[in-house]
Each structure stands twice: as C-alpha cells, then as structure tokens.
Amino acid sequence: MTGFKTLDKNTLQEGFLYLSKKEPEFKRILIEKNYKINPFNKADGFEGLISLIVEQQLSVASAKAIFGRLKDLVKPFKPIKFLAIDPQEFKKAGLSKQKIDYCNGIANKIINKELNLKELTDKEDSEVITELTKIKGIGEWTAQCYLMACLKRLDAWPSSDLGLLVAIQRLKGLKNRPDYLTIEKMSEPWSPYRSIAALILWSTYDKD
Numbered sequence: 648m649t650g651f652k653t654l655d656k657n658t659l660q661e662g663f664l665y666l667s668k669k670e671p672e673f674k675r676i677l678i679e680k681n682y683k684i685n686p687f688n689k690a691d692g693f694e695g696l697i698s699l700i701v702e703q704q705l706s707v708a709s710a711k712a713i714f715g716r717l718k719d720l721v722k723p724f725k726p727i728k729f730l731a732i733d734p735q736e737f738k739k740a741g742l743s744k745q746k747i748d749y750c751n752g753i754a755n756k757i758i759n760k761e762l763n764l765k766e767l768t769d770k771e772d773s774e775v776i777t778e779l780t781k782i783k784g785i786g787e788w789t790a791q792c793y794l795m796a797c798l799k800r801l802d803a804w805p806s807s808d809l810g811l812l813v814a815i816q817r818l819k820g821l822k823n824r825p826d827y828l829t830i831e832k833m834s835e836p837w838s839p840y841r842s843i844a845a846l847i848l849w850s851t852y853d854k855d
Contacts, residue, residue, distance in 0.1 A: 651798075651800065652801055653798070653799035653800065653801065654686070654795075654799040654800070654801055654842060654843070655799070658801055658840075658843075659684075659843060661840070662801065662840035662842075662843030662844075663677055663682060663843065665840050666837055666840055666843060666844055666847065669836050669837060670836070670837065670844075672818050673844070673847050676847055676850065676851060677847065680850055684843075684846045684847055684850050685846065685849070685850060686846065687792075687795055687796045687842075687845075687846060687849070688796060688799075689796040689797050690797065691764070691768070691797040691798060692764045692765070692797070693724065693725065693726055693729075693753070693754070693757060693764060694724045695793065695796065695797035696753060696764065696779075696785075696789075696793060696797070697714075697717070697724075697729070697750050697753065698710075698714050699789045699792050699793060699796070699797075700746055700749050700750055700753070700784060700785075700789065701713050701714045701717065701742065701746065702714075702792075703746070703788070703789065709741075712741070713740060713741040713742060716740035716741065717737065717740055717742065720732055720736055720737070720740060726753075726754035726755075726757045726758050727754075727758060729750065729751070729754045730751060730754050730755070730758070734747050734751075737750075745784075746784070748783075748784070749783060749784025749785075750784075752782065752783050752784060753782060753784070753785075756782060762778075762782065767779075767793075767798065768798060772794055772800055772802060772803065775790065775793070775794055775798065775800075776790045776791070776794070779793060786807075787805070787806075787807060788805045788807050788808060791803045791804060791805035791806075792805050792808075794842075795842045795845065800842060801839055801840055801841075801842050801843065802838050802839045802840065802841045802842060803841065803842045803845070804831070804834050804838075804841040804842070804844075804845060805845065806827040806828075806830050806831045806834070807827045808845075810848070810849050810852040811830060811845060811848050811849070811852075812824050812825060812826075812827070812830060813852050814848035814849065814851050814852040815830050815833060815848060817851065817852075818848065818851070819833075
C-alpha cells in the first residue's frame with residue numbers, strides 16, 4: 648500500500664470534474680463519449696515494462712500482437728524465464744534485435760538487483776522517472792507510461808506521444824502539430840490529473 652492517490656473509479660470522476668472546469672473541450676469530449684473513457688492498464692513490474700518496450704514506435708495493434716506472442720514464449724513472465732529463451736524465438740515473434748537487447752538488459756538488471764521495480768511503488772513520480780531513464784532502452788515516454796499504466800499515477804504525461812500531439816493539434820485547431828515542449832506547457836493547467844487528460848485526448852485519436 649502506498650501513500651499516493653492512484654487512478655481508480657473515484658479519482659477518475661474527480662479528474663473528469665476538475666478537467667471539465669479547466670478545459671471546456673474536455674467537457675465536450677466527455678459528454679460525447681458518455682464519460683466512458685478507456686483506461687490504460689498494464690501489469691506492474693517486469694511484464695508491464697517489457698510490454699511498454701514492445702510498444703515503442705509501434706501501433707497499438709502491432710504491439711499487442713507481438714506481446715501476445717512473447718507471453719506464449721515466456722511462461723511465467725519472469726526475468727529468469729525471459730533470459731532462458733533463444734533470442735531467435737523473439738525475433739520470430741516480431742521483436743527487433745534492439746528491443747531484444749533492451750529487454751534482456753532489463754531482465755539482467757532485475758536479476759542482479761540493480762533494479763527493483765517493487766520499490767518504485769513508494770517513490771515520487773520524478774524519482775521513478777529518474778530511476779527508469781537510467782536504463783538503456785527506457786526514455787521519458789516509456790517511464791511516463793509506466794507511471795500511468797503500471798503504477799496508476801494520476802499526473803503522468805508522456806508528452807512525446809504521437810497520439811497526444813495529434814489530439815491536441817485537433818483540440819486546439821492548430822495549423823501545425825505542436826512539439827512536446829509546447830504540449831508540456833499546455834498541460835500545466837491540467838495537473839494534477841494529466842494522466843486522465845491523456846486518456847481523454849487518446850479517446851479522440853485512433854491509436855491503431
């Protein structure tokens with residue numbers, strides 16, 4: 648049990664209320680969607696992190712298919728089992744050599760006790776980001792998505808996400824797609840519920 652408020656039915660409603668006041672367009676989207684917004688849920692720990700590595704720069708549908716094949720290969724989905732699989736099998740499953748290296752690197756760090764994903768549950772968002780982005784293959788996007796999807800934090804904001812960039816361009820009627828620094832600034836009034844803002848925005852953008 649952590650001291651952090653996390654994403655659940657109650658905080659989702661709190662977030663909807665807060666964001667509707669801050670951003671009239673969010674209220675319009677929520678009414679259109681009948682307040683039914685898809686969550687972004689993943690298992691915490693090793694499985695969730697590997698799933699996010701698979702998702703990097705891929706469509707949701709492609710990543711889901713590849714990760715499904717990985718789960719068929721790695722049973723149970725633990726670091727030691729992952730390392731026991733021939734990398735060629737991962738390649739056949741659709742994972743690139745670079746991502747296989749990243750995933751093996753993460754598995755080794757966990758086994759060598761250089762990375763303790765359980766401990767991240769009790770750390771501040773900024774500490775989680777710092778800890779994860781030290782690791783090869785994990786950038787800001789992956790770390791923010793881990794906060795959001797695996798740790799269920801309320802104020803994660805993966806500002807380089809293509810879906811968010813496109814959704815904000817449409818939302819604000821911008822001629823050009825904004826860069827991540829611009830949407831970082833735009834998102835400030837939506838804090839401390841930026842994870843929920845991201846879910847609302849993603850609901851307007853077909854990520855597949």
